[in-house]
Amino acid sequence: MAVLRPFDKLPELNSAAILLVGAEGGPQQQLAEAMLREKKDFNINIHLSSSLPLPSERDHLRPRIDLIAFVIDIKSKYSLKNVQASLAYVDVRFFLGKVCFLVTGVGRVNSCSVEMNAIWKLGEDYCSPVLFCELELEGIRVATAQRLLRMLQICAGRVPGVSALYFSLLMRNSAGD
Amino acid sequence: MLLLNHTPMAGFELTPSQPAHLEPGVGAPSHCSAEPARYPDKENADPQKVAFLLHKQWTLYSVSPLYKFSSADLKDYARMLGVFIAAEKQKGLAVDMNGELGVRVAMSGLPELRSSEQDPAAVLVQLSLRSSVSPKNSEEKLIWSGWFCCVAGDDLLEDLPENFTCLPLFLVNGAESYTAIVGSWFQKTFDCCFRRLAISPLNLTWMAAMWTGCKVENNKAAMELLFSVPHLPQPLNISYAIHPEDAKALWDTVQKTPGEITQEEVDVFMECLYSHFHRHFKIHLSATKLVEVSTGIASAHCDGIIKFLQSQYLIGVLMLLTELAISQIQ
Numbered sequence: 031m032a033v034l035r036p037f038d039k040l041p042e043l044n045s046a047a048i049l050l051v052g053a054e055g056g057p058q059q060q061l062a063e064a065m066l067r068e069k070k071d072f073n074i075n076i077h078l079s080s081s082l083p084l085p086s087e088r089d090h091l092r093p094r095i096d097l098i099a100f101v102i103d104i105k106s107k108y109s110l111k112n113v114q115a116s117l118a119y120v121d122v123r124f125f126l127g128k129v130c131f132l133v134t135g136v137g138r139v140n141s142c143s144v145e146m147n148a149i150w151k152l153g154e155d156y157c158s159p160v161l162f163c164e165l166e167l168e169g170i171r172v173a174t175a176q177r178l179l180r181m182l183q184i185c186a187g188r189v190p191g192v193s194a195l196y197f198s199l200l201m202r203n204s205a206g207d
Numbered sequence: 208m209l210l211l212n213h214t215p216m217a218g219f220e221l222t223p224s225q226p227a228h229l230e231p232g233v234g235a236p237s238h239c240s241a242e243p244a245r246y247p248d249k250e251n252a253d254p255q256k257v258a259f260l261l262h263k264q265w266t267l268y269s270v271s272p273l274y275k276f277s278s279a280d281l282k283d284y285a286r287m288l289g290v291f292i293a294a295e296k297q298k299g300l301a302v303d304m305n306g307e308l309g310v311r312v313a314m315s316g317l318p319e320l321r322s323s324e325q326d327p328a329a330v331l332v333q334l335s336l337r338s339s340v341s342p343k344n345s346e347e348k349l350i351w352s353g354w355f356c357c358v359a360g361d362d363l364l365e366d367l368p369e370n371f372t373c374l375p376l377f378l379v380n381g382a383e384s385y386t387a388i389v390g391s392w393f394q395k396t397f398d399c400c401f402r403r404l405a406i407s408p409l410n411l412t413w414m415a416a417m418w419t420g421c422k423v424e425n426n427k428a429a430m431e432l433l434f435s436v437p438h439l440p441q442p443l444n445i446s447y448a449i450h451p452e453d454a455k456a457l458w459d460t461v462q463k464t465p466g467e468i469t470q471e472e473v474d475v476f477m478e479c480l481y482s483h484f485h486r487h488f489k490i491h492l493s494a495t496k497l498v499e500v501s502t503g504i505a506s507a508h509c510d511g512i513i514k515f516l517q518s519q520y521l522i523g524v525l526m527l528l529t530e531l532a533i534s535q536i537q
Contacts, residue, residue: 053494055438105408105437107477108494140405140509141496143412145470 032083035121036128039094045073046186047093048178051116052101053109054080057134057165061101064175072188074179082116096186097128099178101165104135104144110152117156127194128185129158132174137164159201254518256319260354261518265378266386267404267511269532270355272371273397278316278328284396285314285332291392292334292385311335311347322359322522327372329356334385351381353389358525360533375532376525377401378513404511404532408497411509414527416473418502419451419458421520426503428516430454432480433499434492445495447484451503 034049048065050058062076075093077084084092098120103109113131120129133149135141153160163174185194289312296310317329331354335347355374367373379386390401406414419430429448436443461476462468481492499508505524506514513528515521 105496106494108491111493140407143408143493143496145409145474147470 032086032089033119033121034082034084034095034098034124036095036123039092041094041096041186042073045075045093046096046182046188047075047077048097048099048182049077049079049095050099050101051079051082051113052132053103053106053112056101056103056109057171058101061132061165061171061175061178064171065179068172068175068179070179070183072183072186074182081112082119095128097130097178097182098124099130099132101132101134102144102149104133104149105138105141106135107143110144110148114152125157127158127197129156130178130181130197131156131158131160132165133160133162134165136162137167153201157198157201159197256317257518257521260521261515263380263514265380265513265515267406267513267528267532268377268379268390268401269404269535270375270377270393271400271536272367272373272375273393273399275370276372276374276397278330278372281314281316281330285312287396288312288314288332288389288392292388295388309337310350311337317354317356320354320356320358320522320525322526326357326360327374329354330374332389334381334389351379351385351389353377353379353381353386356525356529358522358529360529375536376404376529402535404528404535406507406509406511406531408509410531411497411500411507412473412477413468414505414507415500415502416458416476417468417527418500418504418520418524419454419476420462420468421504421523422455423451423503423517423519426451428501428503430503431499431501432497433501434495435498436495444498445490445492447480447492449480454502 050062052058058078062078065074065076077092077095100113100116101109102113131149131153149160161174161177164170165174181197183189184192184196187193289310292310292312311334313333313335315331315333317331320329321327331352333349333353334351335349337347355377357374357376360373360375393399394401415430415432428451430451431449432447434445434447436445457479458476461472461479463472478493484490484492497509500506504515504517504520506516513524515524
């Protein structure tokens with residue numbers, strides 16, 4: 031089974047890798063470019079995939095993945111199903127703060143095809159933060175890129191004293207509802 | 208345009224999971240778990256009286272509560288509106304055809320369009336043009352109709368302050384210029400706000416599921432879903448037509464409790480239709496945008512356009528639309 035494991039490979043010096051998983055035609059490409067444009071003091075590798083599992087032929091060339099961001103477009107039910115199918119190929123240790131869900135298309139409520147409860151449930155079931163962003167808007171895209179970069183830094187262990195486990199603070203607190 | 212002639216789906220495997228409790232979500236109607244139970248037959252509008260509402264395309268607006276509106280003064284309001292329209296025409300702002308004869312405004316109440324005594328009575332506004340053929344016994348041609356209604360608007364009616372009338376749904380058939388004039392008169396006179404009511408694809412799937420479950424005699428109209436494919440240089444629409452008997456059979460398999468619908472059941476129903484389509488055409492309809500739903504009961508477009516086809520279920524459809532209007536106002 032070609033499951034993505036978080037600690038199978040050795041980390042590389044001064045670099046971190048993020049994997050963006052989302053259905054084709056989505057805003058992942060532009061988000062990746064926004065992340066590359068940001069100022070940073072380490073090398074980042076951004077991998078884009080439309081679904082998991084990743085092809086096993088190139089597996090030895092891939093670096094260790096530090097953060098997986100699943101992109102869901104609220105206008106397309108297919109993108110949600112795609113993400114749900116891909117989650118089966120992620121090792122359970124990734125869900126200790128190294129996975130997050132990006133929900134885009136939230137600016138236009140009148141085009142929404144995905145029910146909100148399904149998204150909340152996904153975040154709760156997989157104990158991972160759900161970030162709502164309108165990736166088609168330039169400003170929000172840049173802000174999301176900065177946020178992801180910060181999360182990537184932490185997941186790669188480049189911020190002393192802060193580990194990925196702290197990201198549970200970003201999750202919706204169901205006890206407070 | 209692809210048209211799929213649906214063959215009966217015998218032996219189709221369905222594995223619906225536990226129905227989730229429906230919570231108010233973005234754009235989702237909040238009380239839909241009880242919706243079909245409130246399609247009561249005995250409270251139906253008299254078919255004769257509402258026949259003029261059927262088979263016409265109505266554009267939907269949501270209206271905030273009207274201040275100091277009284278259904279007893281409809282004649283005065285009609286007169287004032289007529290004067291306003293004539294004044295607008297003098298200014299040259301209105302579409303002008305037979306300007307010299309003027310537009311006559313008629314306002315009347317439609318008390319049968321409600322689900323209980325708490326709902327305010329619906330108000331109908333009609334604009335007719337006097338024909339220039341014989342001024343003595345002038346025949347009037349109806350050029351524009353609009354009606355306000357509120358069916359089962361319990362949410363909004365509860366906390367309404369005094370002097371406010373709640374008629375959140377406004378349906379229009381006629382020229383856009385007259386809609387603008389009438390709308391601005393109501394906004395000035397009653398301090399309310401009109402907004403186009405769009406229907407999200409999520410709500411359209413609810414309508415598709417609910418209307419499929421309704422029993423209609425001699426229903427020859429196929430259930431038709433229209434999808435618009437995004438991200439293409441040229442616009443592409445896919446039309447998916449399903450035989451109404453098959454659609455109803457599928458829905459009856461999915462729905463567990465008659466009179467109640469959950470989001471899970473709607474999802475399973477749509478998923479079955481999508482996967483059937485995918486098996487034949489290898490196209491993922493779930494990646495497209497659902498823009499129109501047509502069944503034997505009514506037809507709804509995501510731009511906020513509705514057509515009623517059956518007087519039997521008129522109140523039920525109005526109930527759902529009122530709920531959407533209220534959720535847009537709040």
